[in-house]
Every structure is written in C-alpha cells, then in structure tokens.
Amino acid sequence: MNEGPPESIDGYRLPVFRLVGADGECDPELCQALAEEISRRGLRPLAVRLSAGRRPVTAPDLQRGGLLRTGVDRLELSCSPELPLPGIAPAARSLSLLADLCQRYDVVLATGDWDLPLNTLLIATGATAGPVAENHFRVADPAWGTGRVSDLLLSWLELLCREEPVWACVLIGGRSSRMGRPKHLLRTDGGVTWLEMTVARLHALADGVVLAGAGEIPLGLSHLTRLPDVPGVAGPLAGILAAMRWQPGVSWLVVACDLPSLTEEAVRWLLDARRPGRWAIIPRRSRDSHVEPLLACYDRRCLIWFEELRLTGSLRIGMVARRPQVHSPVI
Template structure:
C-alpha cells in the first residue's frame, strides 16, 4: 500500500494543540465513551522529554537497564518496554497498531497528515497557519467532549469504508463427493467459476483466484494465488490472500455456490462498520455459520493466524470471537449461500432452477 492510500484509510485521529490546551484530558474522556461502543481504542503519544514508565530497582527496570527489551505479562494486561535504537516513525507505529485496533487516537503530532481536532490553549485565537486537516477548533469553554465524540462518530465509519475491498474465489477443494472439479461445472453456458468471478468483480476493487485447479484459458488474466503449504482446507487459500494484501478487506467466496448473487455480496459489504472485523453469516440463526461466503476486515487476519498457530484449520471457529458479526441474511438472499457438493445436490439444484420462473 502506497503512502497516499495509507494516510487516506488509516483509522487514526489526532487531538492536537499546544502545551496546556487539554489534549490528555479530552482523550481521557473520549476513550471510555468509545470503548463502551465496542471499539478497540489505542492512544499514541509522543513525549519530547523522554519516557519514564518503570521504577528504578524493580526487576523489570533492572533487566531493561541491562540492555534487554522487556515484556511483562499479567493476568489481564501486558506491558512492552523497548529501547529506542531505531525510533519508529508515526507511520510505522500506526502500521503496528492498526491490525489490532478500530481507532487510534494520536495526541499531538500537529504536522502529521491526519484528520485532527485543534484545542485552543488559554489566550490562543486559532490553530497555526501550517496546521493540516483541522476538522474542528475547540476553545476552552466549548463542550469539548460531546463535540469531539460527534465528530468521531461521523468520521470513523466513512474512514472505515475507504479500505479497499478485494475478492478471492476459492477453487482449491478436491471435490471428492462430486467426483469432478466443481468450479468447472456449467450452468447456462458458463462455468460456476466464471459466474462467481463476474459477480464478485462487480462489487470489489480486484479479484483473485485462490488455490490449485484448472482455470480455463479465457480466465487466465486473473491473478492466481497459491495456497499456503501444510494447511488443509479452505483456510490455506484464505490466509494466503490476506497475507498477499494485508491492508485490504476481503470477500471470500467458494466456487460451489451457483446461485451467488450480486445483491448478496452487496449485503455483506453493507455490514461493514467500525468494530466489526468480519461478517460470517449464520444462515438459519442456529449458530452454524458459513465462512466461505463472508467478508473479512484486515483485522481478521491476526485472528486467522492465531487459529493456524493452534493447528485449528476450521475458518468457522472465527465466529466465536467477539468482533465477528454473525447476522442472518434476508430471506430472499439466502439462496446465494446454498452450496452444491454432490451429484444428488446438483440434480436438486438443476430441478429447482428449471422450475423457477
């Protein structure tokens, strides 16, 4: 992702102002309000006077003074203290935080190309002339908390939906029950693969084909992604796609859903909102989800990587995470999720299609 795209999509908002303007106070008030809305919030602060976060003589400080970077893990919190041998830039710091947070509040950094609120200090008439992207100027006597909260509530959803959406059509299955490659089955003169690619192409910025398998020559212009090695099942293709474009969100689509519709894909994309890291539909409302026609935010990738680290290869396990939306699609769209795995199911599908108006 180039710099322009990064700064145009990163969910980071600055609270800026000169010393004594009340930056920390406002952020301290904002955080519990945002967390109560289900958001994971981080705060990035720069201190020109240096950082003092430990106590001399404590074991952790002694280890740090000896030259080690120190990680402390408690029951419900974790603390990392590292030496500033190569200080991180603002962009590097944000890139490290964004995969785990819905919003990063940045204190200070008035020259950064971030949307920001400028807080006026006592006797100050306005922000500096070189201030960039100042969306609001709040005086000392302004109702700062409600005004800042209202601005963030309108700004963050729009920023969230700027993230590019890619589509991955998965063809890596062995099709053992069908006895032949499902993605090459035909309906109305087109393969299921072609139907799926055409449908997904209408709602995303780029489409790729994930997994092994024969692809007709007239579809050879699509990017092919190899499955990651030593991982069984569709998770191998899903994680390969997310590693290939980690800053994009992904529509993951199996190739065996011949009734896939553009309207169903649009419904999935309409579920994007801050705090939702994936929409994995529960089709019947019974707790069983369909992860192979679903939308995944970039923040879902670390969750998938955690599954891999535990040698858990079922993508449906992601639904147990608190940031996952398992909404049931509208009834008129449910057919898009109906997959066909065997000759008997294929015959049923063909019979239904023939009888439909």
C-alpha cells in the same frame, strides 16, 4: 484496476486520528475523556502519545511496559531524530508502528509530536463545524463536550470503514464427488462455469479479485492473479492466509467457488453491514445454524485470528466467529 499489493502505508486510511489544540498540543485529559467515551460506545480505543526523547520509536517499546491500562489502553512513546534506524525513514517507521497498533484496536487517538500524514482533528475554542473542505482535517470546540466530539470522530471513523478497499478471494481446488471434476469448472445451464459467474458478481463490487488454490481455470480468467496455497496448511485456511498475507492492508471478501446462486445483492448486503468495531461479517442461515465463513467479509485485522488457527493446527475457520468483534447476521 490495480492488481498488485500496495507499496506503502497510507496514513490517511488508518483508523488513526491526530488530536491537536490551538497551540499544537491537545489536552491529555480531553484525549483520555474521548477515549473513555468511545469505549463506552462499544469500541476499543487506544490513546497514544509521542514525545521527543532519547529512544527511537520501535516495536520493542511495546514490550517494555509502555502500555498503561487506565480504563482504556494508553501508550506513551518517545522518539529521537538523532537515533534513526539504518535504511528506514522516521516517518515510515512511525507509520508502520501505528499500522501495527491498528491491528489490535478499533481506533487510535494520537497526540504529541507526530509529523505524519494522518487524519487530524483540531480542538480549539470557537471552532465551528462548517462544511468539510478537507478530507483529512476537521475542527471541534472543546465546549461541545466529549459526547459531541466523539460523535464527530465516530462518523469520520465510519466513513473510513466504508472507504477501505475491499478485495475478493475465490477459493478453488475442491472436487465434486458427484460430478467427478473441480467444482469451479461445473457449468450452469447457460454454459458458464461457476467460477466465471462468481468472479463476474464480485468484480462489480470489489476493488480486485484473486483466485487462491491450484487447478485449471477458464481461459477467460487467465488475467486474474493466482495465489498458491500457504505451504503446510490444508483446507480453506491455506487460501485465506495466502490472500491476507499478500494484501494485508485491505478487507477481504472470501467466497467459495461452489455458490452458483450468489448475487450482487448478496455481496452488497455483506459490504453494507460493515461498521467500526465489526472486524468480520460472517452470516448464518438462521439464528441456530452454523456460520458461513466462506461467504464472508474479513477486515485486515482478522489476519491475526487466522494466523492463530494455523499455529494451533486447527482447520476450523468458523471458530473466528466466536470473537466479540464478529457480526453474524441471519441471511
């Protein structure tokens, strides 16, 4: 199991679909129609087109009026291979830009001169669905109409959503006023610490487990990655930010250390609730109760929300549940 952060951006894992036509260029009107159909289904799409031009693709393009609002957001970018950024390959620069855009949108439809490893949909007359032989390539016929083509894209997007790596972060460091010792070191009747039991449950379903916060841990967990709290931030927010900054390209299960009744079934229930458009799964005990932000699954895009809390000085992490992209099922 990989216990370190990813070294580069994997374009195939991004919710980005490159749309191409039989002659290489996808009909701009079709791309716009697909984006509008996806928007009607409750997701937030971005249509972005890259063309050869005189300026390199850089983040400042987003600040110069390139974003056009036409029912759905549309972005026009230009790129010049003659104007590279020192030490940064054009492909890496473009992938980085796409990854930044994915922080704000559910799906990005890309057309134009993208010479990148991206999931690609060929839209051409006479195309047949057929068996899916290539994980990163699909075909569609424009005669299907925007509804059926959108169905294909959204089923593909859901597959990407479910395949996104999920890491788990256990927040430790709190003390039990009743027991007079750290909560994560309290033991069950069988002699196992709450922390050991929680980690065992998470290891069965997560791609990796880290511990956030200071304090003594059982010797048997010394192999786990320890993340120090973000300086100047108090409470659970410090550990959540530490984890999401350390691995910003994955989803995170955030779990408190004082949940001795946590089961694998409960964790699987959280993971199964993931869908495109749901950036966080934060359950609640009843329809009228508060949410449980320390037994929740957060998409990588939630990092922006937690950074905003830090900047405002708020420690109420449950406030993110007010966002429209949050799903709060009743336990």
